[in-house]
Amino acid sequence: MSLRNNLGPAFALVAFMFLIAAFALAFYWVPTDADQGFSQRIFYVHVPLALTAYACFAWGAWKALRLLWTNDNKYDLESYTAVHMGVIFGILVLVTGAIWARISWGVWWSWGERQLVLFLVLFLFYCAYFMLRNSVDAGPRQARMSAVYALFGVVLIPISFLAIRLSENFIHPVVFTRDGPQMAASMFFVFCLSTVGTIALATALYHVELSGKRLDLKLKQRRKSYS
Amino acid sequence: MTRAMAARQYVSDVAVLARKDARLELRSRDTVPAMLLFVVGALVVFHFAVPADLDEETERVVSFGLLWVALLFTAILGLTRAFVAEREQRLIDALVLAPCDRSAIWLAKTIAVVAFLLLAELIALPAFALFFVPVGGATIAAVLLANIGIAAVGTVLSAVSAASRTRELLLPLLLLPLAIPIIVGGIGASVTDEPAQFLAFLALYDAVFAIISWSTFEYVVTE
Numbered sequence: 001m002s003l004r005n006n007l008g009p010a011f012a013l014v015a016f017m018f019l020i021a022a023f024a025l026a027f028y029w030v031p032t033d034a035d036q037g038f039s040q041r042i043f044y045v046h047v048p049l050a051l052t053a054y055a056c057f058a059w060g061a062w063k064a065l066r067l068l069w070t071n072d073n074k075y076d077l078e079s080y081t082a083v084h085m086g087v088i089f090g091i092l093v094l095v096t097g098a099i100w101a102r103i104s105w106g107v108w109w110s111w112g113e114r115q116l117v118l119f120l121v122l123f124l125f126y127c128a129y130f131m132l133r134n135s136v137d138a139g140p141r142q143a144r145m146s147a148v149y150a151l152f153g154v155v156l157i158p159i160s161f162l163a164i165r166l167s168e169n170f171i172h173p174v175v176f177t178r179d180g181p182q183m184a185a186s187m188f189f190v191f192c193l194s195t196v197g198t199i200a201l202a203t204a205l206y207h208v209e210l211s212g213k214r215l216d217l218k219l220k221q222r223r224k225s226y227s
Numbered sequence: 228m229t230r231a232m233a234a235r236q237y238v239s240d241v242a243v244l245a246r247k248d249a250r251l252e253l254r255s256r257d258t259v260p261a262m263l264l265f266v267v268g269a270l271v272v273f274h275f276a277v278p279a280d281l282d283e284e285t286e287r288v289v290s291f292g293l294l295w296v297a298l299l300f301t302a303i304l305g306l307t308r309a310f311v312a313e314r315e316q317r318l319i320d321a322l323v324l325a326p327c328d329r330s331a332i333w334l335a336k337t338i339a340v341v342a343f344l345l346l347a348e349l350i351a352l353p354a355f356a357l358f359f360v361p362v363g364g365a366t367i368a369a370v371l372l373a374n375i376g377i378a379a380v381g382t383v384l385s386a387v388s389a390a391s392r393t394r395e396l397l398l399p400l401l402l403l404p405l406a407i408p409i410i411v412g413g414i415g416a417s418v419t420d421e422p423a424q425f426l427a428f429l430a431l432y433d434a435v436f437a438i439i440s441w442s443t444f445e446y447v448v449t450e
Contacts, residue, residue, distance in 0.1 A: 068443070122404075124404040128400045135391040145447055148387070148443040152405060152436075155439055159408050164411070166415055167411045167414075
């Protein structure tokens with residue numbers, strides 16, 4: 001077994017250690033937020049999840065770019081898996097964001113929360129990405145079309161963010177901002193721990209899914225060659 | 228071939244291809260009449276969707292919101308037809324084989340789509356002014372800018388959906404999330420007192436997505 005195949009478990013181990021440490025510290029060590037109280041602790045889950053989802057989308061777009069650049073189909077699976085991970089973590093962002101909104105403001109959904117709205121847009125976008133993949137026959141063309149769409153997605157992220165900020169000028173003013181007092185050092189430390197752990201978790205899952213998908217592909221090719 | 232000659236060749240390729248689309252439309256009259264009828268129909272439907280007893284400011288804002296939704300859906304309707312001839316007559320294979328830059332196909336189709344949209348809006352905006360509220364210069368500028376963005380992105384996605392199994396079904400799904408910033412820019416330019424930043428945003432969107440569409444179209448149409 002090469003080192004390449006061991007990346008998944010290694011990242012899983014890192015993720016396990018960092019996340020356990022981050023959660024333990026988040027619950028027992030970090031001071032309770034003066035403004036929001038205990039519920040602010042979801043911050044250590046929600047924001048790292050969001051950063052991880054962005055990282056996955058960016059990774060997917062990078063692999064898509066590599067595919068178009070080199071015309072090498074092996075990048076297709078990598079790009080697809082990264083986007084898949086991004087969507088899974090994106091859903092978790094929406095869920096944790098909704099829980100936070102419910103506790104802080106008493107509503108499950110707030111259009112005033114830019115990050116949540118952005119994730120909703122991205123969620124729609126990447127769901128369409130899966131629709132696209134499913135409705136084109138597998139092959140180099142499907143790979144290229146998906147890659148082009150993934151590239152559109154990574155451009156859409158900053159543009160949408162700008163659009164959502166601009167839209168607050170006429171839809172309604174920002175009622176809820178998270179710009180409280182500056183984060184304490186201990187809070188920032190736990191936040192970093194949690195972010196590293198979440199990214200490691202995503203990487204581990206990415207490797208597991210990727211090796212599974214590669215195995216599927218190999219199996220399919222073997223079957224084809226024997227039949 | 229010198230650079231200037233290549234550029235001239237590119238422009239003439241685009242002109243020929245765009246003229247081909249215009250001629251096809253003039254002969255078949257499929258797309259533009261459908262878009263016209265659809266946009267006016269949508270405005271009439273919207274009249275019944277909005278309560279009649281709104282105060283003036285609310286009515287203005289809501290009406291412009293509906294206008295932009297109508298324009299977007301009309302554009303989607305037109306875009307679903309954009310590559311029908313190419314697909315059904317297998318013309319796209321010939322175009323890809325032709326010794327011209329493939330991005331010229333994109334540029335020509337985008338120009339054609341913008342022209343169709345302009346024709347539709349030539350009816351839609353006066354109809355909107357007649358039915359709802361007057362249309363200002365900022366709205367017209369925003370519509371012109373939005374056309375470019377929708378056509379640029381939509382042409383690539385229309386080529387994608389033309390090659391898919393689900394055909395026309397796929398295009399709205401692909402395009403709607405990408406059109407949200409256009410809608411934001413358009414409505415902002417229409418209803419706020421300071422349309423300049425929204426127009427600038429639309430121009431930014433056009434520039435960014437035109438570049439990425441222009442450079443990626445080739446990968447979508449080649450087998």
